[in-house]
Amino acid sequence: MLRIFHGPQSRSVRVVWLAEEIGAPYEAVIKAYGAPAPEGFAEASPLGQLPAMTDGDARMIESIAMMQYILAKHGPSPLEVKPDEKDFAPYLQFLHFGEASILAIGSPMVQTTFRAPEGQRENWTTAYIRDGLRARLGVISDRLKGRDYLAGDRFTAADISVSFALSCYTYYSLADQIEPHVQAYLDRVFARPAYKIATSRVTAPAP
Amino acid sequence: MLKIFHAPGSRSTRVVWLCEEMGVPYQAAAGDMRNPSPEFKAASPLGAVPAMIDDDRPPMIESVAMMLYIAEKFGPTDLTLKPSDRDFGRYLQFLVFPETAIGSEVNTIFGARFGAPDEHKANWSATRCVTRMETAFDLIAKELEGRDTIAGDRFTMADIVVAHGIGVAASYMGYADKFPAVLMDYHKRMTARPAFGRAMAAA
Numbered sequence: 001m002l003r004i005f006h007g008p009q010s011r012s013v014r015v016v017w018l019a020e021e022i023g024a025p026y027e028a029v030i031k032a033y034g035a036p037a038p039e040g041f042a043e044a045s046p047l048g049q050l051p052a053m054t055d056g057d058a059r060m061i062e063s064i065a066m067m068q069y070i071l072a073k074h075g076p077s078p079l080e081v082k083p084d085e086k087d088f089a090p091y092l093q094f095l096h097f098g099e100a101s102i103l104a105i106g107s108p109m110v111q112t113t114f115r116a117p118e119g120q121r122e123n124w125t126t127a128y129i130r131d132g133l134r135a136r137l138g139v140i141s142d143r144l145k146g147r148d149y150l151a152g153d154r155f156t157a158a159d160i161s162v163s164f165a166l167s168c169y170t171y172y173s174l175a176d177q178i179e180p181h182v183q184a185y186l187d188r189v190f191a192r193p194a195y196k197i198a199t200s201r202v203t204a205p206a207p
Numbered sequence: 208m209l210k211i212f213h214a215p216g217s218r219s220t221r222v223v224w225l226c227e228e229m230g231v232p233y234q235a236a237a238g239d240m241r242n243p244s245p246e247f248k249a250a251s252p253l254g255a256v257p258a259m260i261d262d263d264r265p266p267m268i269e270s271v272a273m274m275l276y277i278a279e280k281f282g283p284t285d286l287t288l289k290p291s292d293r294d295f296g297r298y299l300q301f302l303v304f305p306e307t308a309i310g311s312e313v314n315t316i317f318g319a320r321f322g323a324p325d326e327h328k329a330n331w332s333a334t335r336c337v338t339r340m341e342t343a344f345d346l347i348a349k350e351l352e353g354r355d356t357i358a359g360d361r362f363t364m365a366d367i368v369v370a371h372g373i374g375v376a377a378s379y380m381g382y383a384d385k386f387p388a389v390l391m392d393y394h395k396r397m398t399a400r401p402a403f404g405r406a407m408a409a410a
Contacts, residue, residue, distance in 0.1 A: 055296065
């Protein structure tokens, strides 16, 4: 069974959210920030970070890869856009964009904000990253004009990837850049029960 | 036909390399980020390479997504692992990891190196990115111990992404003499493939 090391504010939200959406059986092991690592975490996560997931002998530490793994193993699911559908390319693109072009770019800035010595928490690079994140928000904003979802005219894993990334714009001090149609999109996807389960402090394992 | 906006050595190398491996026809177009053509600008809203257009489909700007797209559309190919393969999870993971844990850090490091005034080139954030990138390479080195390829018992798309990451650090960031032999030997093995040579010749 899937064993997902989970923090309700970490990237593991994507993975638990997806598992809940498609009804894939999983066990969530809560890894609270600053608390001692739960059993098995060190082996599952060689860099000591969330998320980490095991499935039998398989060990994974990349949230997008985990989502693709779960969809491939527990699908088919409407949360995937299939190769013969019109929006296959944008689906793959935004599935990866949410991490590769947003969160992975934003991480060093968040770390700077929380960990750099006083006086160095804003520097040339944090301004550079913030400019980049603003431009990336523009890409999402353009895509969502006239659309309820990013790809396939329905809710998909690409929405999980990107909406979670946009929820971090608060940490980037860029939440005020989110336009009304993008905010409406976020409200729509975050209203889903599976999201609420994934972000609640105690995540119930599926029956 | 696929049109790939390409700058040799950049992430677009991954996509061109994959096409060469699979024998997929493509046209390489100049992805000149300083003097972008109107067509490149239209395809790449962030002004970065790669960008890819497949006929009338919307442009793509994520290299790993492009690779997954090409493998599906022009496959089947033995450059992917299947869900039933023992190393499927590992394959997906290392297809993504070199972008999220290395490529993104390289972006920020180069941003400071080439864009920042001298006194800001090694600021706290850029230095932190170097540390994170080195940690990621340490993990890859550990995972390559005793293996010919990163996942499964054959060359896959994950090797393209991992080898490209090592190549960028070795060629442009001075790591060729610092990396352990396990990384450099692997890189040499992967880039000895004829398809890589053809990809490097694409302009």
